[in-house]
Amino acid sequence: MNSFFTIEGILYFGAISLSIIGLFGLLVSKNLFRMLLSLVLFEAGANLVLVLSGFIRNGIAPIFLDGNSGAVMNDPVPQALVLTAIVIGVGVQALALSLIFRVKKHYGSMDMRTIRSKLEREIATQAGVTPPGSNEAPAPVKLVKGEAHE
Amino acid sequence: MIWVVAVVVFIMLAAALAVLFLPNMIAAVVASAVVSLSLTVIFAIVKAPDVAMTEAAIGAGLSSLILAIGLKRLGYWKTDSIDKVKAGERHD
Amino acid sequence: MTKYSALLFISGLVFLLMVITGLLPMGHTPMLVGNAILEGAKDQVGAANVVTSVVLGYRGLDTLGELSILFAAASVVGLVLTKSSFNKHASNNDDKHDHHDSGFVAVNAIDLIFPLLLVVGMYIITHGHLTPGGGFQGGVVLAVAFSMLVIVRPRRVSINHGMVSIIESFAGVSFIVIGVVALFKGQSFLQPLLGHGEFASLWSAGTLPLLYLAVGLKVGAELAGLLLALNTDEVAS
Structure with a gap:
């Protein structure tokens, strides 16, 4: 990395930071809808990295015009890949949203902790064993309150 | 040119952080649309006009529409009063 | 604890x-495929927009796979959402009462803007091989126009779901048929036919405009159906 403060350096920094922000949100957020938004950010950052891999300094857009027969063009292959990746991304997003609708309808909540405890209780009752840890135990309730204030 | 790139990247990262930390969900969806619009400008700067058009149509238009429908269906379509915002209440 | 880890x-x-990132050669591309395509695209495919010749010519099979992924996503959304509303018998009766028309501004604006959106969408689709744009972008514009x-105004306007699926299947089948015709001519799958025509005119690049028209119709119909399925679903909140 000879000099960071070039156009490519700034753009690579932005793309990687965008993916990292999306991944961080995906890991730490407790709300399903915010996880979906983080997934969108992550995907946008990955697309930006792909497009930047075909970027040539002082290159022109890969379209034949009247007077640009000798100019250097950007690589068209990553652009074509990203073109389809964006369209697939919106399909995945709609699919995730429909699954969130179902989860909200079944469990009545969007919080990951509530959903997980309800799911464990459901599995335990279906298997015929007592649920792991009583539901009215004070310890998990305290933990939830302590994390919510963070 | 390089300052334009720096400003656009700064706006994009600020909006991305706002998506994660804004308490109101409507504001978070609008911030993700801002991220898509900044990405459109960046794609136009790196000479990828096809990708820029796709991102403008899908990322800023259709994706926001889908997320807005999701907000309406999930019961997040409400604005906060000032005291709630000051108290720092979150929906999640 | 989870946060810190x-x-x-x-x-x-x-x-x-x-x-x-520090190891990457910034500012010039490491791949050789792009250069080969840029040199040969003008003679082999004949489209002014090189990205279009990559999407539909050199990587046409990739686009077919992408369309099938989108089709799978749309069908799974339909499956998930209709199953949830199937359990509620009363939902269909109350459907009309839940939906109200939007306000004055939205209704008049969409009336004003709808024909414009149709023209823009069809323009973007049909000029995909000459200028930036193409089937994906134009299809999205069409889908947003219809679903908006x-x-x-959910009371006045309704879209026939059968018609949407007919358009979608027709577009998908015609994409594959155009690809298979090239096989019978003794060329590879999805190879552009019909000659190149005059470079950079509307009727050039062989079958690429037809393929992009099929892609645009398919993407538009699929995304419109997906948006309507997300919107009309009855979910208890």
Whole structure:
């Protein structure tokens, strides 16, 4: 990395930071809808990295015009890949949203902790064993309150 | 040119952080649309006009529409009063 | 605790990615395929927009796979959402009462803007091989136009789901048929036919405009159906 403060350096920094922000949100957020938004950010950052891999300094857009027969063009292959990746991304997003609708309808909540405890209780009752840890135990309730204030 | 790139990247990262930390969900969806619009400008700067058009149509238009429908269906379509915002209440 | 371990993981990943980025040759591309395509695209395909010749010519099979992924996503959304509304018998009766027309501004604006959106969408689709744009972008514009019409005034306007699926299947089948015709001519799958025509005119690049028209109709019909399925679903909140 000879000099960071070039156009490519700034753009690579932005793309990687965008993916990292999306991944961080995906890991730490407790709300399903915010996880979906983080997934969108992550995907946008990955697309930006792909497009930047075909970027040539002082290159022109890969379209034949009247007077640009000798100019250097950007690589068209990553652009074509990203073109389809964006369209697939919106399909995945709609699919995730429909699954969130179902989860909200079944469990009545969007919080990951509530959903997980309800799911464990459901599995335990279906298997015929007592649920792991009583539901009215004070310890998990305290933990939830302590994390919510963070 | 390089300052334009720096400003656009700064706006994009600020909006991305706002998506994660804004308490109101409507504001978070609008911030993700801002991220898509900044990405459109960046794609136009790196000479990828096809990708820029796709991102403008899908990322800023259709994706926001889908997320807005999701907000309406999930019961997040409400604005906060000032005291709630000051108290720092979150929906999640 | 989860937050701190996530932070640790993320910081390690940042370090790794920064090292990888430092090794990249910035400002010029490492791949040779792009240069070969840029040199040969004008004679082999004949489209002015090189990205179009990559999407439909050199990587046409890839686009077919992408369309099938989108089809799978749309069908799974339909499956998931209709099953949830199937359990509620009363939902169909109350459907009309739940939806109201939007306000004055939205209704009049969508009336004003709808024909304009149709023209822009068809223009983007049909000029995909000459200028930036193409089937994906134009299809999205068409889908948003139709579904906005339904979302804004749900009482007045309704879209026939059978018609949407007919358009979608017709577009998908015609994409594959155009590809198979090239096989019978003794060329490879999805090879552009019909000659190149005059370079950079509307009727050029062989079958690429037809393929992009099929892609645009298919993407538009699929996304419109997906938006309507998301919008009309009855979910208890």
